[in-house]
Amino acid sequence: MNRYEELKEKIRRFNRERDWEQFHSPENLAKSVCIEAAELLECFQWDDDFDLNAVSEEMADVFTYLIDLADRLDVDLLEVTDRKMDKNALKYPVKKAKGKNTKYDRL
Secondary structure (H helix, E strand, C coil): EEECHHHHHHHHHHHHHHCCCHCCCCHHHHHHHHHHCCCCCHCCCCCCCCCHHHHHHHHHHHHHHHHHHHHHHCCCCCCCCCCCCHHHHHCCCCHHHCCCCCCCCHH
16 A cells, blocks of 8 residues: 555544544535635745744645545546646646746736
8 A cells, every 4th residue: 555545544544433524525625625725825924934834734734635535536636636737737838838927828
């Protein structure tokens, strides 16, 4: 079992032991991703002086909910991310996008 599968199983076990699966509909998990992402953003709210531990904790919360959501929807998160990166490479060719933050449809 690879590290990703081990982590997915750890999240499943954690939720199962607490009987939380009943609350983890795809909609609720998607909401939770957004809520935790907002808490991550809050770490940077007023300045660049952030607490790396707090940032790391919030990143882990976002990642945990994403893994749980992908699991609920039977989506291979690593595979879809790999495919998305291939699509992004086509949308943002190095020659056009290097050093720019322009959206792909305006390059």
